[in-house]
Amino acid sequence: MHEGAIVHSLLESAKEIRIKEKLKEITEIKIVVGRFHQIIKEVMLTNFEYMKTEYNGFENAVLNMTEEDVKVKCNYCGHEFSIDEPIFMCPQCDSFETELITGKELYIATMEGTK
Amino acid sequence: MDKKEVKVMQKILNMNDKIAEELREELSKKNILFINLMSSPGSGKTTIMERTAHEFGTKMCVIEGDIQTTLDAERVAKAGIQTYQINTGPFGGDCHLESGWIKSAMEEIEMADLEIIFVENIGNLVCPAEFDVGAHVNAVVLSVTEGEDKPLKYPLAFQNSQLCIISKTDLLPYLDIDINVIKENIKKVNPKMEVIELSAKSGEGFQSWFDFLKRS
Ligand SMILES: Nc1nc2c(ncn2[C@@H]2O[C@H](COP(=O)(O)OP(=O)(O)O)[C@@H](O)[C@H]2O)c(=O)[nH]1
Ligand SMILES: [Mg+2]
Ligand SMILES: [Zn+2]
Numbered sequence: 001m002h003e004g005a006i007v008h009s010l011l012e013s014a015k016e017i018r019i020k021e022k023l024k025e026i027t028e029i030k031i032v033v034g035r036f037h038q039i040i041k042e043v044m045l046t047n048f049e050y051m052k053t054e055y056n057g058f059e060n061a062v063l064n065m066t067e068e069d070v071k072v073k074c075n076y077c078g079h080e081f082s083i084d085e086p087i088f089m090c091p092q093c094d095s096f097e098t099e100l101i102t103g104k105e106l107y108i109a110t111m112e113g114t115k
Numbered sequence: 116m117d118k119k120e121v122k123v124m125q126k127i128l129n130m131n132d133k134i135a136e137e138l139r140e141e142l143s144k145k146n147i148l149f150i151n152l153m154s155s156p157g158s159g160k161t162t163i164m165e166r167t168a169h170e171f172g173t174k175m176c177v178i179e180g181d182i183q184t185t186l187d188a189e190r191v192a193k194a195g196i197q198t199y200q201i202n203t204g205p206f207g208g209d210c211h212l213e214s215g216w217i218k219s220a221m222e223e224i225e226m227a228d229l230e231i232i233f234v235e236n237i238g239n240l241v242c243p244a245e246f247d248v249g250a251h252v253n254a255v256v257l258s259v260t261e262g263e264d265k266p267l268k269y270p271l272a273f274q275n276s277q278l279c280i281i282s283k284t285d286l287l288p289y290l291d292i293d294i295n296v297i298k299e300n301i302k303k304v305n306p307k308m309e310v311i312e313l314s315a316k317s318g319e320g321f322q323s324w325f326d327f328l329k330r331s
Contacts, residue, residue: 002211002242010127021121031127038241038271086270087303096306100274106127112120 003039006106007047011055014111018057023113026061030110034068036086036103041065057113070103131246135214138221138249148231148331151250153272155265156238158258159282161187162315163324164233168194170325174230178220180212180237187235199224203237211242214249231328240265244272252331254278259292266300273304278311278327285314 010031018026033039045063052058073080074090075097081090088098126132142149152160164177168191176197179188188200199220203209217234224232234250236243253276257265260283266273273279279301287294294312301308311327313320 002245005209005211005213006127006245009130013125013127013129017121017123017125021119023119023121027118036271036274037245038269039245086267086274088306089303096302098306108123108125108127110120111123112118115117115119 003043004047004051006039007044007051010048010108011051011058013108014058014061015055017108017111018113021111021113022115023111024057024115026058026111026113028062028064028110028112029108030064030066030112032066032068032105032107032109034103034105035070036100037106039106041067066109068102068105071101072098073101074098128246131214134218135247135249138214138218139251142232142249143251145226145229147226147229148252148328149234149250150231150252150254150328150331151234151236151243151248152254152256153236153240153243153276154238154256154258155240155261158238158256158261159315160235160238160256161190163256163280163282163313164191164235165194166315166318166321167233167324167328168196170321171231171328172196174228176224176229176232178217178224178232178234180216180235182209182237197225197229209242210237210239211246212236212248213246217248240269240272244269244275252277254280256280256282257297258283259287259290259294259297263292263296263300266297266304270304273301273308276305276308278309280324281310281312283314283316284312284319285317 048063052061069082071082074095076095077093079090079092154160177191178199180201182203185200188198192198201216255272255276311323
């Protein structure tokens with residue numbers, strides 16, 4: 001669903017970066033996606049395979065997606081912990097005075113291509 | 116062939132975020148509050164807008180986002196307020212609004228005398244949560260008929276919002292639902308989230324909603 005729109009934005013940015021960096025053929029794009037996003041890797045990759053063909057220099061590009069765990073910090077006792085469920089309670093002191101420190105990333109880390 | 120790797124470190128949605136940030140600043144300068152309403156289909160967003168329009172009258176505008184039809188805009192326009200319809204397209208239409216759509220809509224809206232602009236986002240709790248539309252307040256509308264577990268099932272929408280409106284409270288006597296469990300689940304996902312309970316049918320709870328609007 002929204003993965004299509006995200007891949008579209010990704011390719012639009014990558015298109016500009018390719019020109020700015022004077023790369024000919026892009027071979028790989030590495031992106032980082034926090035697990036708090038509801039972004040499904042397989043759907044991202046499938047969309048990328050279809051959509052990249054519309055961009056010059058991306059015909060052989062591979063999308064490499066790394067997922068970042070959701071980490072939370074307790075502002076009451078200072079404990080840092082990872083969560084698998086969206087429950088922002090500190091397991092050490094039961095406090096809800098917590099904040100998300102990683103898990104909402106959505107960025108292009110690197111791009112690789114031929115000179 | 117000689118290869119080169121370049122460090123990018125750039126947000127994928129940076130264009131959307133940039134337009135959103137510009138919209139937010141522009142509206143702040145004009146003293147207009149911008150609220151983005153997100154929910155599953157049928158949770159009562161349009162009905163809340165209709166009742167709100169009767170209180171705030173010409174000082175508010177509603178931008179309706181729908182995949183198709185102008186029915187919601189027509190319903191709200193009957194209350195005598197400015198409305199604007201965005202249709203994302205019937206075939207494979209987008210499941211969410213992006214800031215670019217909102218920017219175009221804002222260019223058509225008569226801003227003089229406006230105090231509040233609402234966006235009724237496309238009805239679903241997954242996709243809209245991913246895109247900043249430039250609102251000052253993101254609000255999730257959750258009707259009591261949707262079940263107690265929904266905050267845990269759609270955590271991003273609840274995390275990225277400041278307000279949850281629990282709607283259709285007039286139906287509580289007929290349901291096997293404990294509103295306190297809904298509130299506990301909201302707190303688990305977003306401990307800072309403000310919660311307002313209301314019924315757009317009976318009008319119960321609307322005073323808290325209007326107080327929230329005045330204070331925001
Ligand atoms: N009982 C009850 N029904 C409501 C309430 N608010 C909305 N509805 C009904 O719920 C249905 C969907 O409402 P609507 O405002 O169109 O939802 P939307 O899809 O979120 O815009 C309609 O049939 C409304 O009449 C409420 O507070 N109580
Ligand atoms: Mg509606
Ligand atoms: Zn703690």
